[in-house]
Amino acid sequence: MKIAVVGTGYVGLVTGTCFAETGNRVTCVDIDQSKVNRLTNGEITIYEPGLEKLFLRNLKEQRLHFTTDLAAGIADATIVFLALPTPPGEDGSADLKYILGVADELGKIMTDYKVIVDKSTVPVGTADKVKDAICRNYTGEFDVVSNPEFLREGVAVDDFMKPDRVVIGTSSDRAKKIMGDLYAPFVRQGNPVLFMDERSAELTKYAANSFLATKISFMNEIAQLCERMGANVDMVRRGIGSDERIGKRFLFPGIGYGGSCFPKDVKALIHSAEQMDYDFKILYAVEKVNAHQKLHLVSKIQDYFNHQISGKHFAIWGLAFKPNTDDIREAPALEIIETLLQLGASISVFDPEAMKNVQQLMGNKLNYADNMYAALNNADALIIATEWSEFRTPDFEQMKANLKAKIIFDGRNLFEKEWMLQEGFEYLSIGRP
Structure with a gap:
């Protein structure tokens, strides 16, 4: 397939490189000319174990390309991934200006059917907003799909090439077929491709990261009790982690979670709940515990x-x-x-x-x-x-x-x-x- 990936940050570069690795022709688009020049010349711009080898191989095989020209980048593409920043506002809301800005531009330059894919972590309802932005300037056929990423920094290549699951939110049979074909090489061992509606897919990403953040914070609270009671959190962790209903992962206590996902996604889900007039009490506690634990x-x-x-x-x-x-x-x-x-x-x-x-x-x-x-x-x-x-x-x-x-x-x-x-x-x- 011919694919465009708009945005060459962490998610965009991993996504573009890994799709090229399975034989697709991928063009990555970015507004930063200096960055595009570096990538075109074989200089990888992020540190991620295992990525550089794939990046250089697909660059050499001319399956991976970089440009600042959005129109040229998407011209022959059947699928256009939006892998753009969604920075948190002061109220915790995700800022969609980059995604909606590109969507508006796509509406002005699209000439045939394309599947527009939200790869960034976005609030519920973003697919509808992207569709509306495109429709302001384009009357042809297209579909908007939600396909959240579940990449862990440090093992992102393995996560992409051998995913636990692929979540695809679409109400279109045509888009479903295209996305299913795209991901078929990645799930040959039988891991599921989960098709659902767009809003459920959007919420799935926030729910997953917020649950993991909750699990980490819970274990840090247990660690606080262990210090006061003379218990050993390592023993407690093993004791509860052997219960298959709980599992062994994300039970290691420490000095809190960080990174680009957990803090931002917890805040965004809290904000979304507030917009719906719902008091998400657990996540307020998760944030408070994490701030203290740091x-x-x-x-x-x-x-x-x-x-x-x-x-x-x-x-x-x-x-x-x-x-x-x-x-x-x-x-x-x-x-x-x-x-x-x-x-x-x-x-x-x-x-x-x-x-x-x-x-x-x-x-x-x-x-x-x-x-x-x-x-x-x-x-x-x-x-x-x-x-x-x-x-x-x-x-x-x-x-x-x-x-x-x-x-x-x-x-x-x-x-x-x-x-x-x-x-x-x-x-x-x-x-x-």
């Missing part, structure tokens, strides 16, 4: 140092909101850093991928170490904020040599407490006695 480690640090933080020097391992990404949006590490700086501390940081992004954001407020051990030099304590694999089995002797004091505040529970005591560290983690 600074829980700071509370432990303050208690340990008797609230004498000014003049202390801390090392932080991990800046991205999760491992295997350079994404720092809503990252708990940033809130920890800002709070400690306000309290008069100095900080050295290390992250395998996110250093550049943090440096652009925070400039010379921090010391950016060349490696994980250099970050420890003369630090009064180590703070672990992201669970990168390379942090799991460090050289403890090197750590002892570099740290001023053998103190670790672990926001991701990377190590067993008994093991750390044997190594001679004072070790404070989440939800453990």
Whole structure:
């Protein structure tokens, strides 16, 4: 098939590359000429494990193209994916100006039938708004489909190529056939393609992410109880995770969720509920718990140092909101850093991928170490904020040599407490006695 993807951000680039990988001819459209030039010249613009190999292969095979010309980009396409930003407003609502702006332009340049696909996470009713925007300038045939993405940063390529499920919202038999054919190579092992109406598909994405955020926040509340009751959250997690009704995933306590999806989608669903005059009480609590949990480690640090933080020097391992990404949006590490700086501390940081992004954001407020051990030099304590694999089995002797004091505040529970005591560290983690 011939496909256009409008937007070359995280979702757009993964979507375009993975569709090209199954033999489709894909043209990605973006308004940023510099970005388009870089992509055309083989320079990938996001960090995502496994993506660059597919990107370069399909660029070489001329199945993947980039342009700033929307009309040229969609001219021969049967399917046009809208993978555009939907940033949250101050009230939590999703801003649809980019999507509706492109929809308006599509109406002016379309000349034949196309399936317009909302790939971005959008509020219920967006498909209708996109349809209305196109219809203002176009009277021919077309369909608007909701096809939300369920990509996890760090494993997005696997998620796209081998999806748990594909959700397609459409009331059109013609669009259903086209979308079913498009996704057939990705579900050969029998994972479902779930067809439903557009509004149900739109709500499915928000419901999924909000439920996972709720699960994380619930476990962080249990961790708070464990610390007060002398229980061990690791044992509790295993005890409830073995119940197949609950499952093992998203039960790890820590310092809260971040990223581009969970915080934004929870806020958007709360806003949508408010628009319907419904008080979504659980999600208000989820937000409150998460905001508190992001600074829980700071509370432990303050208690340990008797609230004498000014003049202390801390090392932080991990800046991205999760491992295997350079994404720092809503990252708990940033809130920890800002709070400690306000309290008069100095900080050295290390992250395998996110250093550049943090440096652009925070400039010379921090010391950016060349490696994980250099970050420890003369630090009064180590703070672990992201669970990168390379942090799991460090050289403890090197750590002892570099740290001023053998103190670790672990926001991701990377190590067993008994093991750390044997190594001679004072070790404070989440939800453990």
